[in-house]
Amino acid sequence: MARFYYLIFPVFLLLLASPAVRATHIVGGELDLQYQSGSRYQINLNLYFDAVYGNPGALDNSLSVGIFEKGTDRRMQNIIMPLVSNTDVAYSDIACTRPILGTHRIRYSTVIELPADKYTNPTGYYAAVERCCRNNSIRNIRNPGNAGQTYYLEFPAVMRGGKPFINSTPRIFPPLSDYACLGELFYYEFGGQDVDGDSLVYELSTPLNGHSSTAEPKPNQAEPQPYSSIQWMPGLDELKQIPGNPALTVNRFTGRLQVRPSQLGLYVFGVKCSEYRKGEKISEVRRDFQLLVEDCPKNIKPTMSVLMPGTKKAYQPGKDVLVLGPTTTRCLTLRFTDPDPSSRLSLSMHPVNFSAPIPAFSITQGTVRTAGFPDTLVSQLCFPNCLNTKGKVYLLDVIVADNGCSLPKRDTVRVAFTGIPDPNDPPVVATTAGPGLPLHVRIGDLVTFQVTGQDADADPVTLEMTGRGFAPASVGATMVQNTTGANVRGTFTWRVPCPTTDKFLYEFEFGAAASPCADRQVSPPLVVPIQIDYTNAPPTFTASDTVTVVKRHLGEPFTMTLEGLDTDQDALTMTASSEGLSMAAAGMRFTAQNGTGKSTGVFEWNPTCEGVDRTDMAVTFRLQEATCRPVAKTRMLRFELLRPEAPPFMPANIFTPNNDKLNDFFELPTLPPDFCESRLANIKIFSRWGNMVYQTTNRTFKWDGGGLPAGVYFLLIEFTDKSFKGTVTIAP
Structure with missing residues (x-):
């Protein structure tokens, strides 16, 4: 295959006191700019250098790149790029290697900052590196040994419409070390790549000369455009850079080079790659390179x-x-x-x-x-x-x-x-679930049977299972394929669950699938219906007392016996609960004896003051059966604590302590009775001067006047929640 060898040596020396060395064998090169993060970008220069005839003293340890604003050509910054690698460019076919042709690729690279508040010009920016000189033996340009090179790229502003505009320029072209043969068609894939996925368009371009020269082969810094172009030899131009039939062309969309050269020699050529996003050109990269045309031994095609x-x-x-x-x-x-x-x-x-x-x-x-x-x-x-x-x-x-x-x-x-493919029959599927269908099962049963699939054409078979109106996995059914090949077996397993709906018939659909020639074929479906047999008689729930409201005084107990029976002999559980009431504090106790088919319970209430003034004392008794679709029975009792009855309180207000055995004492036999929060606290008698003359907490007291003179005295009766005031008169 046609191969080029371009040896690449770094073109810049460190900026030392010694003058720059003239590099007379630069093959070509290109710049690219890659986004990193934030405002950081990496700028790279690939410089291709003649490895056979190049001057080693022309290798530069660093190069200077200038960045300019398009439209105004204002210099934005100068950047020093250090040399980072020096590698050989390989031939496409190593067997075609020629000792007169070899290329080095010399890479310069550094990270730069493009601040968002600085690089905002909508016309964009460009970068340039200038270095002299080219190979003396180039045939298609004038004075090649004194012609410089300008490596050039364009890039957009990093902000558009107030938002970051992220872009990396194309990284173009695999390097070329092949050569072309006189009169033979030469082609090479010269296209590039773009990490942003933008569209790339290729065209031939005239290589740039720039401002470098033999007198100043390595300028201290790149100058802004315009950059002078190389001068084509007579009869050649941008669209006819290498003479031939056809002359050199580049495919607009792929970057493929093609030429049938008609003259021997070394030829320089240029390719421009433009980057488009949404139909708008946003960047441009140029590359210069060389192609050697040799008189090759004749090769007759096979x-x-x-x-x-x-x-x-x-x-x-x-x-x-x-x-x-x-x-x-x-x-x-x-x-x-x-x-x-x-x-x-x-x-x-x-x-x-x-x-x-x-x-x-x-x-x-x-x-x-x-x-x-x-x-x-x-x-x-x-x-x-x-x-x-x-x-x-x-x-x-x-x-x-x-x-x-x-x-x-x-x-x-x-x-x-x-x-036309070979004829192919679909596979068949069978099960061991029959012959009596549907299968009748009960809840908790383990259902298992075999599923088989066969293919007469020896195509690999896969077993499949679906449910009509349900997903088998949702009810816990599985089918595991145990073998592979054209004859396969699988095992269906289902532990019958309690249905969560009123559905008790489950139709499982089985199939065998094969994919001969990537054309999926499925057997006619085989349906296995499974009927869950389930009945349930609800339990009965009775009590020894049919009252719905229980009224009791303090100290007056209440007892009730409850019984639950289930003809299906399901396990029964009886409970008692009350919302917002502590049953124990209210004097309530419930004990149950639970069992299979029968449950009994005893409820007792010994009233306490917990229920005073409460109107929501209620207890719910629940009988729960343990079965697939259980039925619960409930019974509610309400409770009311009665206050004791008492006659109107009208205390006596006069007595005669004269020992005639008639009304000799002052007493209060009709005091309101003690009840929960209302209890007798004190009985006090005062003189008209406010002096207490008698005091007791005994509701059955008898006061003989204490020898006090006749007259009117004041009475104070104190309960824990109320008090009474009055007078009592000691008569002579």
Whole structure:
């Protein structure tokens, strides 16, 4: 294959006191700018240098790049880029290496800041590096040994519309170390990449000379544009940079170079890559490079013939259309040779109007016309049995190529064909669940049976399971495929759960699937219905007392017995609860004896003051059965604490302590009774001067007047929640 060798040496020396060395063998190069984070970018220069004839003293340890504002050409900053690597550029085919051609790639790189408050000009910016000089032997430009190079790129503002505009310029072109042969077609994939996914467009451009010269080969800093261009030799221009038929071209969208050179020599050429986003050009990168045209040894292209399937008749491109199907062989015989001695030939394919499936060669390469080898090699091209063009005619280029330099010679036969796949029957599925369907089960049963799938065409089978109106996994059903191949077995397992709805019939659908030739085929579905048999009689709940409201005084107990019965013999549980009431504090106690089919409970209430003035004392008794879809029975009792009855309190207000045994004492037999929060606290008697003359806490007291003189005295009766005031008179 055509190869270039460009040796690349760094073009800049550190800025020392010694003068810059003239680099007379610069092959080419390009700049790129890559976004890092925030306002940080990395700027890179790839410099390509002649590794055979270049002056090692021209290697620079660093280079200066200038950044300018477009439109005004205002200098924004100067940056020193240090040398970071120096590597060889390889030939596409190492066997085509020429000792007169070699290239180094020398990379300079540094991180720079492009602040958002500074790089806002909507016209954008450009960067440039200037260095002299080019190879003396270049044939297509004037005075090449004194011609400089300017490496140039454009980039957009980092802010647009008040928002960050993130962009990395294209990183263009794989380096070229190949050469072209006089009169032979040369091509090379020269396209680049963009990390942002923007569109790239390529075109030829005239290389830039700039301001460097033999007198000042390495300027201290790059100058702003305009940059002078190199001068083409007579008869050449930007669109005819390398003479040929055709002259050098570059594919606008792929960057592929192509030329059939008509003159020997070393030629410089330039390519510009423009970057577009949403139809707007946002950046530009230029690259200069060289192509050596040599007078190569003559290389005759190989030839190939294709025989019709199963015959010795030659296939005629453009006339024959192969029909590849079940009744014909799907293999073509290929015969290929090369007049050149010891040529190594290789076969390849290129689908023209389809992508897959691609056939396979029995032999992909071989050497002809060497001792012990035939002059003609034979290979088979076999199409897969699954080939199905669905009535369309597919086109396939079958290519034989030699190993000639600089590029291989090729012979191509375009084969037209249609493909019909082998007939294929769908798989079948069966289970051991029958014959009596539906299966009748009860809750808690373990259901298991085998599922089998078979394919008569020996295609690999996969078992599948679905549910009609439900997902098997949601009810805990599984099917595990235990084997693989054309005959497979699986195990269905289901521990029957309690249905969460009124659905008791579950229809499981089983299938076997195969994918011959990537065409999915499924067996007719097999349905296994499973009926859950379930009945439940609700329990009965009775009590020894049918009252709904229980009224009691303090000290007056209440007892009730409750009983629950279940004919299904489900386990029963009886409980008692009260919302917002401490049953124990209210004097309530409930004990239960729970069991299978029967539960009993005893409720007792010994009233306490906890229930005074409460109108919401209620206890709920609940009988719960343990079964799939349980029914609960409840009974509620309300409770009321009664206050004691008392006659109106009208205390006596006169007595005669004269020992005549008639009304000799003052007493209060009709005092209101003590009850919970209302209890007698004190009885006090005062003189009219406010002196207490008697005091007691005994509600059955008898006061004989204490020998006090007759008269009116004041009475104070104190309860814990109220008091009474009055008078009592001691009569003579």
